[in-house]
Amino acid sequence: MGATKPVMGLYDKPMWDSIERQHMELQRCTQSGHFRYPPAPACPHCLSLDHEWRAISGRGEILSWVIYHRRYFDDYPPPYNVVAVRLAEGPIIMTNLVGPIPAGSWIGAQVELCYELHAGRMINRVRLREPVTGPTP
Numbered sequence: 001m002g003a004t005k006p007v008m009g010l011y012d013k014p015m016w017d018s019i020e021r022q023h024m025e026l027q028r029c030t031q032s033g034h035f036r037y038p039p040a041p042a043c044p045h046c047l048s049l050d051h052e053w054r055a056i057s058g059r060g061e062i063l064s065w066v067i068y069h070r071r072y073f074d075d076y077p078p079p080y081n082v083v084a085v086r087l088a089e090g091p092i093i094m095t096n097l098v099g100p101i102p103a104g105s106w107i108g109a110q111v112e113l114c115y116e117l118h119a120g121r122m123i124n125r126v127r128l129r130e131p132v133t134g135p136t137p
């Protein structure tokens with residue numbers, strides 16, 4: 001077992017740098033306008049190699065969630081959640097919901113990006129956009 005590390009492929013560094021600045025950016029195709037995640041050499045919609053880095057709104061919606069009760073990484077002691085979030089710009093990211101949690105199903109909950117230091121580096125997470133009353137994980 002060990003701690004998690006950021007994925008740092010050929011196309012990832014600008015994204016991690018933007019997360020470090022606490023204003024996440026993703027690649028946006030300059031031909032079709034589609035945002036893409038994870039960073040990649042070509043647009044999956046039109047196959048163009050052209051792109052620019054654009055700041056995203058930070059808003060999204062939870063598509064699914066799970067709570068892990070088993071330890072997979074030293075820096076994620078259980079229980080912890082993982083949520084799939086569709087960003088307003090289209091891509092789906094996997095992250096953690098922090099702060100208050102929705103009562104009942106989390107699917108459809110409106111969230112926004114937030115940033116936290118984790119294991120010595122800045123990472124992006126999400127929190128609910130609407131204040132709710134509920135237990136804090």
Ligand SMILES: [Zn+2]
Nearest residue numbers: 029032043046
């Ligand atoms: Zn495209």
